[in-house]
Amino acid sequence: MVTLERLTDGQLMERVQSGDRLAFAQIVERHKDAMVNYLTRLSGSRARGEEMAQECFVRLYLSRERYREEGKLGALLYRIATNLAYSDARRRRRRQVLSLGLVEGGQEPSTPESELLSREAHAQLLRAIGQVKLRFRAPLVLYAIEGLSYGEVARVLGCAENTVKSRISRGRRQLRQTLDREQGARSLVEPKGEEVV
Amino acid sequence: MDGERTDRNDATTGDELDRLLAALPRERAGRGFTDAVLSRIDRRPAQGRRWLPLAATGVAAAALLVVVAALHLERERAGRDELALRIAELRRDHARLSEELRQLRARLRREQPVLYLGGDDRVDYVLDLRRFVGEGAGVKKRDTSRGESL
Numbered sequence: 001m002v003t004l005e006r007l008t009d010g011q012l013m014e015r016v017q018s019g020d021r022l023a024f025a026q027i028v029e030r031h032k033d034a035m036v037n038y039l040t041r042l043s044g045s046r047a048r049g050e051e052m053a054q055e056c057f058v059r060l061y062l063s064r065e066r067y068r069e070e071g072k073l074g075a076l077l078y079r080i081a082t083n084l085a086y087s088d089a090r091r092r093r094r095r096q097v098l099s100l101g102l103v104e105g106g107q108e109p110s111t112p113e114s115e116l117l118s119r120e121a122h123a124q125l126l127r128a129i130g131q132v133k134l135r136f137r138a139p140l141v142l143y144a145i146e147g148l149s150y151g152e153v154a155r156v157l158g159c160a161e162n163t164v165k166s167r168i169s170r171g172r173r174q175l176r177q178t179l180d181r182e183q184g185a186r187s188l189v190e191p192k193g194e195e196v197v
Numbered sequence: 198m199d200g201e202r203t204d205r206n207d208a209t210t211g212d213e214l215d216r217l218l219a220a221l222p223r224e225r226a227g228r229g230f231t232d233a234v235l236s237r238i239d240r241r242p243a244q245g246r247r248w249l250p251l252a253a254t255g256v257a258a259a260a261l262l263v264v265v266a267a268l269h270l271e272r273e274r275a276g277r278d279e280l281a282l283r284i285a286e287l288r289r290d291h292a293r294l295s296e297e298l299r300q301l302r303a304r305l306r307r308e309q310p311v312l313y314l315g316g317d318d319r320v321d322y323v324l325d326l327r328r329f330v331g332e333g334a335g336v337k338k339r340d341t342s343r344g345e346s347l
């Protein structure tokens with residue numbers, strides 16, 4: 001008897017199409033961390049990321065009959081996730097709610113100073129990612145954080161590879177500008193060092 | 198995901214940002230994530246069925262609205278027909294009365310305009326109708342009752 005862990009995504013989806021819920025659970029197990037991470041980075045909220053990731057799998061399940069195996073289940077999931085993030089961003093723009101919870105979900109620090117500094121750096125970077133426009137943020141996160149290639153990002157987002165390269169480049173520029181601004185602001189408010197009189 | 202990392206190396210050479218981004222701690226799905234997804238799936242068709250009574254109520258309300266509107270329109274149409282008949286009837290009466298009045302006036306002009314009211318051996322009571330030609334009859338009613346003699 002073949003265990004589900006050994007089956008490919010395509011084989012699992014075939015089983016899902018014939019009503020095998022365990023096969024679907026295996027697909028969720030296999031991809032859940034990637035989806036939660038991607039959607040958390042896109043939305044800037046751990047809770048919303050998890051919520052949208054669940055919805056992402058529900059949508060995959062509901063459209064299981066239309067799934068055609070081409071070895072791209074991961075890309076399909078990223079596409080569904082990206083669409084969800086766009087819808088969520090539109091909804092939030094309409095409500096004019098600013099996304100400020102970029103670092104939520106992290107555990108309270110009870111760690112050495114070096115780790116605290118590292119956490120602060122990460123938090124700063126996450127805040128800056130949240131400032132990048134979503135159309136540049138999505139390809140940048142897919143490429144730099146999720147580790148997809150330009151071609152894979154292009155397939156997920158449904159655009160040309162050169163468009164992806166351009167968007168990633170613009171995303172990096174926006175990210176760098178935001179980080180520079182934050183650094184500049186910090187240097188204005190923080191003391192530069194102790195002066196001995 | 199498959200290879201295609203050569204372009205990545207070219208594009209990110211010396212770019213600290215990508216390194217920093219890649220070094221970010223990865224978020225992991227919470228405990229019970231898969232169960233939550235499966236329970237959402239179980240709830241979803243139920244949510245779909247919940248729309249059915251709502252949709253049925255909506256259709257029934259719409260049908261009721263159509264019936265009420267149709268009845269109202271029908272009643273309005275019937276009312277309009279009745280009014281039209283009444284107006285036509287009034288117009289016919291008006292035309293008939295106008296014609297009678299015209300004939301009476303013409304007759305007054307042709308004939309001796311007196312109306313015999315009665316009398317005895319000594320006196321005849323008549324009404325001089327010339328005074329009414331072109332005037333309202335009501336104005337002269339007092340004279341009639343007086344029974345002026347010619």
